[in-house]
Amino acid sequence: MKYNVQIDDAMRVVELLQLDDGLHVSVDGVGVEMDAEILQPGLLSLRVGKRSYHCWLDETPQGRRVVVEGRRLAYSVADPRQLRRGAHSGMEGGVAQMKAPMPGRVVNLLVQVGDAVEAKQGVVVIEAMKMQNELKAPKAGRVVRIHAAAGDTVQSGAVLVEIE
Amino acid sequence: MQKKVQQRRIRKVLVANRGEIAVRVIRACRELGIGTVAVYSDVDRRALHVLHADEAYRLGPAPARESYLRGELILEIAKQSGADAIHPGYGFLSENAEFAEMCEQAGVIFIGPPASAMRALGSKTKARQMADSVKLPRVPGSTKGLESLHEAKRVAAEIGYPVMLKAAAGGGGKGMRAVAAESELAEAFTNASSEAERAFGSSEVYLEKLIERPRHIEVQLLADQHGHCLYLGERECSVQRRHQKVIEEAPSAVVDESLRKRMGEAACKLALAAGYTNAGTVEFLVDAKKNFYFLEMNTRLQVEHPVTELVTGLDLVHLQLLVAQGEPLPLQQKDVRLRGHAIECRLYAEDPDNGFMPSPGRITRLIQPRGPGIREDCGVYDGWTVPLDYDPMLSKLIAFAPTRAMAIDRMQTALAEYCIGGVASNVGLFQRILGDEKFRTAEIDTGYLDRLLAEEKVIAPPSEEELMVAAIAAALFEGHAVKQNQTAAAEEKQSAWHRAARREALRG
Known part of the structure; x- marks a missing residue:
């Protein structure tokens, strides 16, 4: 089975072949001498050359990361099934949707429909877990729609503001 | 002035708190043979402090006002359960004089x-x-609450800008605003007062010179x-x-x-x-x-x-x-003699790479570091869902060593071993601070972290080998997940077949 792994900023093609004499691994077409033990789902011991690595899978709402020696590297794996499903993104037709990253309360809207905004400009302040957080515009543009008002309670993933 | 002090043995303590501090207090009581009573809100039924205590009683819905801040109910539970003392922990009712007084009057020791x-x-x-x-x-600054914006302006002019507005009843940085010039004072005054009112039920604010x-x-x-x-x-x-x-x-x-x-x-x-x-x-x-x-x-x-x-x-x-x-x-x-050096990191469910956004949710993995000189006061466990109703602190990781430099190295090692999955955490932030030269040489002040965070984050890119190992790990995780799904699907299929077979047999 071949996996196209986008890791950090790099791309690696990893091929895993389970044969009678064990697991064969190649990266970008080059065979790697190693052995792997999956300790638990998401927890792995790898021996590569002389080194022993402890790797674990960190899945958060922000994405998946593999942690190697305390270093967290964001990754995504493209296989044919995932490609067919299509990328999920807030950017459609040039409109960026700003979504509530968690359930909370809208404290303040810093923009109005029609306002021009800079990238990273504060747009909405939401309060959750006793902390106020400013959501920043993902790109420069114009505010085309606002779906929330100060005082509203919003669910995680609710679209708050759309910027074109 | 020697007054007669009444001595009274404490036999059972109600812990009016949650999270790691409640667990910390329960442990101390248990060591001394003192019974423990936990209280909890609806989202905390499965919380660690409930699991550790001898007895546990429900307070109410998640919001603190309807649960952990209900002094009268907590005191009632103390009396009903026969607790002779209440430990308030920190936050919640810990600095509430009315509550302490209610306890005194009810004959329950407020710790x-x-x-x-x-x-x-x-x-x-x-x-x-x-x-x-x-x-x-x-x-320098006022020793009384400010009556009006007018008075704030006068006091600020007297002590000179920059100044700091602070909530008289405050704590935890709420109701606090630094003000650089008079033009910013009006807005800061309104914001600090309303934040103080919301957080502490008192809008009283005062001014201090900014040191x-x-x-x-x-x-x-x-x-x-x-x-x-x-x-x-x-x-x-x-x-x-x-x-x-x-x-x-x-x-x-x-x-x-x-x-x-x-x-x-x-x-x-x-x-x-x-x-x-x-x-x-x-x-x-x-x-x-x-x-x-x-x-x-x-x-x-x-x-x-x-x-x-x-x-x-x-x-x-x-x-x-x-x-x-x-x-x-x-x-x-x-x-009282001091020995060695200790450092504590407050681990929070928050994402330092994303504006420190709180990240409540279910903890799907928790592997905690151990070893000499490592202490962890932890309020969570693998499978626990961090509620969004309270402070998102998960745990306090503490390293102790003979010298400051060794304590820093020990903490770095512990942080590298720390695995927490499912929620974002600030472990990476601590690794960055502890690796910073200014922190290592103790050239720190209260503005230190803001300056560090304003700097471009310099991260050595991963080595070729790290990338390769990570890519293999990612592929193996992916493959394993697929295989598990297939196995589950196959079992599902098989059991459907079994069901069908059983139906056939019954019909016969």
Whole structure:
């Protein structure tokens, strides 16, 4: 089975072949001498050359990361099934949707429909877990729609503001 | 003035808190053979403190006002369950003088200072007046709440900008605003007042001169009911973000024996003047010339108390229980000796790479570091869902070693071993701070972390081998997940077949 792994900023093609004499691994077409033990789902011991690595899978709402020696590297794996499903993104037709990253309360809207905004400009302040957080515009543009008002309670993933 | 102190043995303690501090107090009680009662809100039924206590009672829905802040209900539960004392932890009711008074009147020991001392020191404005009365140097500014914006302008002009607006009832950085010039004062005044009203139920704010690049250094006190007060060394808590402590250590790298004695004795004088008993902390700002200024007193056990415990070898919760029973302190000032260095990191479910956005949710993996000199006061477990209704603190990781440099290295090792999955955490932030040269040389002040965060994050790119290992791991995780799904699907298919077969058989 071949996996196209986008890791950090790099791309690696990893091929895993389970044969009678064990697991064969190649990266970008080059065979790697190693052995792997999956300790638990998401927890792995790898021996590569002389080194022993402890790797674990960190899945958060922000994405998946593999942690190697305390270093967290964001990754995504493209296989044919995932490609067919299509990328999920807030950017459609040039409109960026700003979504509530968690359930909370809208404290303040810093923009109005029609306002021009800079990238990273504060747009909405939401309060959750006793902390106020400013959501920043993902790109420069114009505010085309606002779906929330100060005082509203919003669910995680609710679209708050759309910027074109 | 020797007054008769009533001594009363504590047999059962109700812990009016949640999370790691509730677990910490429950453990201390258990060590002393004292029974424990937990209370919980609806989202905390499965919380760790409920699992640890001997008894546990429901308070109400998740919001603190409907659960952990319901003083009357908590006192009622204490009486019903036969608890003779209440430990308030930190936050919630811990600095609520009315609650302490209600306990006193009901004959339930409040493990903390008497209500009168809380009133004298709990409000920051009153504490400043008290500091003046014992000639404790304090930050220049008002000693009373500001009546109006007009008065704020006058006071600010007197002491000179930049100034700091602060909530008199405040804590945890809420209701606080730095103001650089008069033009910013009106907005800051309104915001600070309304934030204070919302967080503490009092909109009283006052003004202080902003001390440039101060260190935050605080003195741990412990006073008994017989008029003895000890200082247990200092903690440096200069690494802060939004006025919230992020890393604390003991001792401070800049406090020598003579400064420690002067700050400690000044702090004791303040506490004794207010009739203070039990554990408390006097916070100071220390400027570059090592002048210290009284900031405020925290009339409770603090989050960062473990670093003091490690360097003094004392158990503060045990001592709290002892003095709450009316017993005299079992040691004298000359017996307090500091040894080694301790550092604490406050682990939060928040994402430092994404504006420190809180990240509540289910913890799907938790592998905690162990080893010599590592202590963790933790309030969560693998499978626990961090609720979004409270402070997102997960745990306090504490490293202890003979020297500061060794404690930093020990903490770095522990952080590298720390696996927490499912929620974002600030582990990476600590790795960055502990690796920073300025932190390692203790060139820190309360603005240090903001300056560090403003710098471009320099991360050495992963090596070829790390990338390769990570890519293989990612593919294996993916493959394993697919295989598990296939297995599950196959089992599902098989069981469907079995069901069909069984139906056939029954029909026959």
